[in-house]
Amino acid sequence: MAYWLFKSEPNTWGWDDQLAKGDVGEEWNGVRNYQARNFMRAMKLGDRGFFYHSLKEKSVVGIVEVCAEVHPDSSSDDPRWDCVDIKAIRSFTRPVSLDEIKATPALAEMILVKNSRLSVQPVTEAEWREICKMGQTEAD
Numbered sequence: 001m002a003y004w005l006f007k008s009e010p011n012t013w014g015w016d017d018q019l020a021k022g023d024v025g026e027e028w029n030g031v032r033n034y035q036a037r038n039f040m041r042a043m044k045l046g047d048r049g050f051f052y053h054s055l056k057e058k059s060v061v062g063i064v065e066v067c068a069e070v071h072p073d074s075s076s077d078d079p080r081w082d083c084v085d086i087k088a089i090r091s092f093t094r095p096v097s098l099d100e101i102k103a104t105p106a107l108a109e110m111i112l113v114k115n116s117r118l119s120v121q122p123v124t125e126a127e128w129r130e131i132c133k134m135g136q137t138e139a140d
Contacts, residue, residue, distance in 0.1 A: 025085045025086050029083045049066070063137065107127055
């Protein structure tokens with residue numbers, strides 16, 4: 001299993017929206033960055049990811065799972081853009097803020113810390129376990 005981080009503006013698509021989709025999940029569309037798209041192309045069914053609220057909140061709020069592998073992005077007619085579908089697995093007991101992540105030495109090399117603008121990014125297993133511990137949820 002691989003681990004990822006999906007960033008979203010909560011006023012556009014927030015954790016409550018993701019939870020409301022249930023097991024059906026939702027297409028993670030609208031990504032127009034080649035590196036982020038290529039990360040989605042590498043995703044497999046069952047991979048897990050953090051759901052991250054950007055903008056003001058800047059925090060990891062829950063865990064999602066890839067429920068459909070890469071396919072054409074329905075929000076674009078341009079064949080260069082692909083996406084995956086994700087479904088909510090569980091909420092964090094408490095959100096883990098970007099400030100907390102940056103203050104944790106074990107997370108100093110995390111892409112979120114070094115390239116906070118990338119909307120889809122990989123997470124190492126060690127980073128995954130550390131953030132799950134901080135959010136008081138199981139790491140799976």
